[in-house]
Amino acid sequence: MHHTQIAQRAFNTPLMLDPSKALAFLSGLGPRITGQKITFADADLPLHNPGQAARPARAGLITGTPALKEGGDIARPFTLTDGIAVIEIAGTLVHRGAWIGQSSGITSYEGLAAQIDAAVADPDVLGLALDIDSFGGEVAGAFDLADRIRAARAVKPVHAFVAEHALSAGYALASQADHITLPRTGAAGSIGVVVLHAEMSGMLEQKGMAVTLIHAGARKTEANPYEPLPAEVRDRMQAELEDLRHLFAETVVAGRGDRLSIEAALGTEAAVFRGSDAVTAGLADVVADPRTGFRAFAESLSAPRIPAQSNPTQTMKEPLMSSDTTTDACDSAAHAVQPAAATPDATAPSNPPVAAAPAAPAGAAAPAEPPVNTEPVVPAAAASPEAIRAEAAEVAQICAQAARLGVSIDAADAVRRSLKPDALRSHVLSDLAARGDATAIVATPPAVTAPKLSPIIAAAQKSAGTC
Incomplete structure (x- = not known):
């Protein structure tokens, strides 16, 4: 296993990740990466079972069929069912990775972008279904992909079906769909950002090891894992995370439209909402079994329709128009x-x-x-x-x-x-x-001409000798 690469993705980089998922990751892989037991400072969240937190995507969850390319067409990078391109957004989300779908529990924004572009350009695709089950992932690339999904729905309808979790970066992508369906136990939200900082100076001291960092530039070694995190560095990191949280909220609101305000998005304080509570909070549109919701989506596309940028909700009081x-x-x-x-x-x-x-x-x-x-x-x-x-x-x-x-x-x-x-x-x-x-209408008066006598009157006048 490439522990160094995993550590680079996990530590000292902003993550839109559910904290319980982060703790589960560190509990399971932390000792293997660092060679020593991991302890958590200021962690008051319940630790989920790593096996449960890292559930793989379930093929065919919303379509009821195995996730195979239709007709064995390897050139089509998604499942096509009833004219709908089914695109799975599952597991941990990362920026780079030119593969399609999951790879060892990881899905890349790069691969998702390729699938979305292909679905929008495919004339056989009437709509896109995002099959989402993700606790989140990297900030890098998430907002660009969110913009791409929002642009795609101006061309073809895009519905998101939450298999169980659409949290952090997973929700950033789900929020860009026209409509979000989640099950009764489905979770949405966690509109926030987190950074994991590993401090290994105590471990190194126990092992009799000393690390000397030789650098040029006063801030070159900020947040390095070999010394305690200075207060001023922590404050700068906190300010950066607040900026990213506002960008996160703005992106969500751009996708949800009048169903969620920027104040409400920020007011969630990165909380997670389940089932009907997510609908009440404006984070989702309807609670339903994903497969039932998918069938309803397919039926709505069976008749000719005009692409629009409106965002239909469960109530649909005022249609939006552009x-x-x-x-x-x-x-x-x-x-x-x-x-x-x-x-x-x-x-x-x-x-x-x-x-x-x-x-x-x-x-x-x-x-x-x-x-x-x-x-x-x-x-x-x-x-x-x-x-x-x-x-x-x-x-x-x-x-x-x-x-x-x-x-x-x-x-x-x-x-x-x-x-x-x-x-x-x-x-x-x-x-x-x-x-x-x-x-x-012509305003010019007509020319005045002598009236012409009726032939009968003229004959009468002639016989009377008056002419």
């Missing part, structure tokens, strides 16, 4: 009034194409602009989150296309007031028709 969901393919009034492809909503009437309004006769007054219905329309209870999100995308698309035609509509306000696509299309058509009628 202009990124619109398309630039529509550059005419005809496109502005066509319904966007969306998941059918059984509770709402269909939206047939609206015919162009007939031109008004010259000289007719421009019709009054019909007001847009400002009464909020509450979605029916049976409407699914996907149908609501698709309708919001349709509203945003209509607003963006109308803007290119010179009709200004606030998309965010329309979504907030739950205005229906039909009402917006009617408004756009009426506005365009009114403008077209107004331009047809």
Whole structure:
């Protein structure tokens, strides 16, 4: 075993790791690394059984099938089930490592990034499922991978399924998904950072060994394991960890959106929440068996849908919308009034194409602009989150296309007031028709000409001799 490499990963480097996992690691491997029994200063946490803490990932947990490449396609670095790429995030997480999946209980951010990129680019993949069971790992690389997951969900839906633990760096990645499902006993959180410092001067003194550090630069040997940690060095390390904790919280909030505030994330003080408590704290969305949650996710992708950056939750009170969901393919009034492809909503009437309004006769007054219905329309209870999100995308698309035609509509306000696509299309058509009628009105008075007599009157006048 490469004890030196393990020690370099474990000591004097910031870790987003559950403290009990760190204690279990040191209890099991510490003596083998240092050659002597390890004692813990200021450690008041219960020590978990190392065998339990280091449980391996369970293949096929959420899909019910062995985690094999579909059709034996070794070029596809993930399991593909029902159009969903299943990506396992399990064990201890480390920065570098170009392998795919776990290797001796370790999963690398480098390998996960390759899997996510491949899934996003694969046309057969409709969505991504993150199968997570991790106590955390290294800070280095974690936030970059979190950003990559958040970017991926703007292209394809990303759901996280917590097998049992999504803690520290594991939760940093889970929080970037559109939706988080965890079981009743599942744990999420531990939004904090820890550094392990090993002080071996006492052990060396017992063995009659002395270590002399010759260095250039006053701070070159800070936090070395051969002498007690000075107070000023400890304070600097503490300040660095606080900065990393704020970055951790900001990353989580970027993924969770309005479901979790920065104050609430920091206010957890790195606590771990289980089951429904995690949902109440805003760290997860629903408590369910991971396999059941995965089937629901697969069914939601069976109908055509429009990618969106919204974050559906268990309650889904107000659909979020971004202009990124619109398309630039529509550059005419005809496109502005066509319904966007969306998941059918059984509770709402269909939206047939609206015919162009007939031109008004010259000289007719421009019709009054019909007001847009400002009464909020509450979605029916049976409407699914996907149908609501698709309708919001349709509203945003209509607003963006109308803007290119010179009709200004606030998309965010329309979504907030739950205005229906039909009402917006009617408004756009009426506005365009009114403008077209107004331009047809000519203000120049007609030329004055002598009236032409009716042939009957002319004949009567002739016979009477009046002409």
